[in-house]
Amino acid sequence: MKHVKTLPQSGTELPSPDLSEQKSATAKDSDTPLAIEVECEPTLSPATNITKIPLLWNKAANDPSLSLQELEALKKIGINTNIIKISSDLETDVQDIVNKKKGKEWKIKFLGDDIVLRHVGLKILHWVNRFKEIGDIIVQFDPGHAALPWAGFRFLLKICLAKQETVDTILIGLEKIAPLIDRCTVYEFFYLHVDNTASQNLEKSILRLYIKILKFLAQAIQSNSANCFAENPIKAVFTTEDISDDLRKIEDLGRTPVMTYIVATRMGFERLQKLLEDVHLTVLPFGPRLDTIQKNLDRARKSEILQWISEIPYTEHHTRISESRLNGTTDWLVQREEYRNWRATSASKLLLLRGTPGAGKTYIASSVIDSFLTTPEKLAYFYCNRAEPSRRDPRKILCTLIQQLAQIDLGEGARLLTHVVDIYEKREEKGQKSAQLSLAEARDLLVQITDVYPQITICIDAMDEVDNDTRIHLLKCLNHVIQTSKNVVKIFVTTRMDVDILNQFENFPRIELQPDDNVSDINKFVLAKVQNSIEDCLLLHGNVSNEVKIEIYNVLCQRCKGKYLAALQVSFLCEMQSESDVKQNLTTLPDTLKDIYNELYNGILMQKGSASRIALNAFRWIQCSKEPLSSQTLLNAVTVKVDSTGEFSQTEPARIKQLLTICRNLIILDEKLNTFRFAHLSVDEYLE
Numbered sequence: 053m054k055h056v057k058t059l060p061q062s063g064t065e066l067p068s069p070d071l072s073e074q075k076s077a078t079a080k081d082s083d084t085p086l087a088i089e090v091e092c093e094p095t096l097s098p099a100t101n102i103t104k105i106p107l108l109w110n111k112a113a114n115d116p117s118l119s120l121q122e123l124e125a126l127k128k129i130g131i132n133t134n135i136i137k138i139s140s141d142l143e144t145d146v147q148d149i150v151n152k153k154k155g156k157e158w159k160i161k162f163l164g165d166d167i168v169l170r171h172v173g174l175k176i177l178h179w180v181n182r183f184k185e186i187g188d189i190i191v192q193f194d195p196g197h198a199a200l201p202w203a204g205f206r207f208l209l210k211i212c213l214a215k216q217e218t219v220d221t222i223l224i225g226l227e228k229i230a231p232l233i234d235r236c237t238v239y240e241f242f243y244l245h246v247d248n249t250a251s252q253n254l255e256k257s258i259l260r261l262y263i264k265i266l267k268f269l270a271q272a273i274q275s276n277s278a279n280c281f282a283e284n285p286i287k288a289v290f291t292t293e294d295i296s297d298d299l300r301k302i303e304d305l306g307r308t309p310v311m312t313y314i315v316a317t318r319m320g321f322e323r324l325q326k327l328l329e330d331v332h333l334t335v336l337p338f339g340p341r342l343d344t345i346q347k348n349l350d351r352a353r354k355s356e357i358l359q360w361i362s363e364i365p366y367t368e369h370h371t372r373i374s375e376s377r378l379n380g381t382t383d384w385l386v387q388r389e390e391y392r393n394w395r396a397t398s399a400s401k402l403l404l405l406r407g408t409p410g411a412g413k414t415y416i417a418s419s420v421i422d423s424f425l426t427t428p429e430k431l432a433y434f435y436c437n438r439a440e441p442s443r444r445d446p447r448k449i450l451c452t453l454i455q456q457l458a459q460i461d462l463g464e465g466a467r468l469l470t471h472v473v474d475i476y477e478k479r480e481e482k483g484q485k486s487a488q489l490s491l492a493e494a495r496d497l498l499v500q501i502t503d504v505y506p507q508i509t510i511c512i513d514a515m516d517e518v519d520n521d522t523r524i525h526l527l528k529c530l531n532h533v534i535q536t537s538k539n540v541v542k543i544f545v546t547t548r549m550d551v552d553i554l555n556q557f558e559n560f561p562r563i564e565l566q567p568d569d570n571v572s573d574i575n576k577f578v579l580a581k582v583q584n585s586i587e588d589c590l591l592l593h594g595n596v597s598n599e600v601k602i603e604i605y606n607v608l609c610q611r612c613k614g615k616y617l618a619a620l621q622v623s624f625l626c627e628m629q630s631e632s633d634v635k636q637n638l639t640t641l642p643d644t645l646k647d648i649y650n651e652l653y654n655g656i657l658m659q660k661g662s663a664s665r666i667a668l669n670a671f672r673w674i675q676c677s678k679e680p681l682s683s684q685t686l687l688n689a690v691t692v693k694v695d696s697t698g699e700f701s702q703t704e705p706a707r708i709k710q711l712l713t714i715c716r717n718l719i720i721l722d723e724k725l726n727t728f729r730f731a732h733l734s735v736d737e738y739l740e
Contacts, residue, residue: 407565410614446526
């Protein structure tokens with residue numbers, strides 16, 4: 053395989069960033085082509101079934117859209133075609149920069165966001181390391197692949213460091229470009245070896261992207277030479293409409309992991325496909341600083357401190373919701389641009405998901421939480437619930453978040469952060485260890501803890517269920533954490549359309565949950581609900597013809613605007629006694645939660661004997677009890693009678709199945725927490 057190289061200033065090392073030497077060398081080689089000219093494109097081994105890989109970086113460097121000034125700027129770089137050495141040297145440079153800033157607040161204002169540069173540096177190190185692994189595979193087919201952009205960034209960093217100038221904006225540019233280089237390198241290898249329309253279109257998109265990257269490098273070099281390097285080159289190059297379209301096309305390919313996996317398997321490069329997944333995930337080493345970990349606590353002492361912080365069983369709340377979520381639902385969220393940008397940003401940011409009652413917001417929150425629980429990223433979460441005082445109290449919510457973030461698992465059992473242990477021991481010394489954290493103390497402690505981790509993520513479901521009178525305090529605390537933390541804090545919040553929540557978070561991105569967003573989720577839910585009702589013999593004792601089953605499914609999918617409404621409508625149909633009754637009622641099913649609640653409540657009142665009284669007693673106890681009652685306590689309480697003289701009497705306790713039946717599915721039994729509760733917040737609101 054013969055390559056003809058006509059690179060200016062090529063060699064084993066990058067040139068010293070002496071601008072006078074660069075200038076003379078540039079003048080000397082001004083008529084020399086910049087890129088590697090290939091006499092014949094490299095061929096791959098027959099086992100891979102690939103005939104060629106186009107050298108798109110060479111095409112980009114020789115594209116006529118590059119101006120003479122840009123070409124002159126790029127010639128200053130000097131290229132070493134050993135991509136493994138270039139990426140290793142760049143990794144060392146970035147690591148040195150990050151280490152020098154360790155423990156310091158290091159932010160820069162960019163496009164309206166306060167970017168945490170240490171977080172940017174960690175992501176760059178991740179992507180450079182991935183490129184080294186990708187390069188180990190690619191190098192046998194294209195030894196100098198992507199040498200130009202990597203060398204360009206190292207050249208820029210060296211110039212800035214030599215001139216004692218900031219490298220902040222260069223790091224932001226590298227953060228945006230590094231994952232694109234990684235992904236496009238793999239896409240070139242997987243998809244551009246065949247001659248078809250799809251491959252040709254993808255090649256054009258990647259080529260345009262490469263040209264834009266070179267333009268950024270050239271403009272950055274020019275700006276730096278003029279001592280005016282700022283965010284302008286990035287804004288000018290990467291915010292135009294045409295490049296946004298190319299980025300979307302490449303992103304679309306990144307959202308087809310199944311296709312990528314099939315191609316990789318056929319080619320025998322499963323490792324390359326796994327590296328591509330790692331580039332998308334961007335899982336960083338998000339562990340805490342070791343000097344913040346308290347090491348000498350036995351299990352009892354540690355448990356004592358954790359219980360002091362919070363006694364709310366948050367894991368049980370999540371387990372119940374997560375286990376009831378259908379597989380394959382809520383997947384649409386990860387495709388939303390707002391969500392992807394929130395996950396990818398190196399700035400502290402809140403993402404608000406707003407939707408109507410019964411739209412499935414809690415299931416979406418559980419899906420987001422599960423996606424983080426499978427990664428090393430530090431996560432804290434909370435499910436608010438208006439029915440439980442402790443779950444609608446801003447102070448207790450913050451304390452539960454602190455309890456989760458204070459625990460560190462180093463493989464030797466969980467340990468605690470010194471920040472938390474110190475506060476508890478100071479209380480203990482003063483004989484005040486029973487005194488819980490105040491709201492202000494919890495807020496400040498949360499900020500201290502966020503400074504321990506390079507990044508933390510907080511998920512809060514049903515913010516609207518926090519007490520109206522105190523909710524503003526929680527909203528302001530979260531805003532305070534975002535604004536004052538030295539490191540990256542990402543917060544995901546679900547809520548109804550409450551105006552006060554929107555006003556507090558108006559400057560943050562949000563997703564307005566529309567009926568069309570989760571249509572596929574609702575359809576899957578309806579199918580599962582109908583099928584389960586038949587299998588459990590709840591719908592017509594399990595004797596439902598396929599024709600009626602299909603009709604039920606089609607009608608409910610067309611009419612339902614939320615999962616909970618769909619569940620109620622299926623329950624309503626379960627009261628029918630024949631298929632003709634089912635078909636007739638399908639056309640008159642209530643279309644809103646209020647309408648269906650009216651139907652169910654009237655049915656409860658019309659029940660014979662003591663059934664209606666027991667049902668109303670159950671509603672009152674659940675609504676009015678200060679804390680959730682155990683299931684047996686409620687079963688005993690609902691059968692108590694008070695006569696006109698104030699005397700109490702009681703028949704035998706109600707049974708679980710009996711109570712659920714006479715309450716017409718408006719309450720459910722939470723077996724994990726051993727308590728009855730309303731099936732949905734909207735039930736509580738309706739009964740009020």
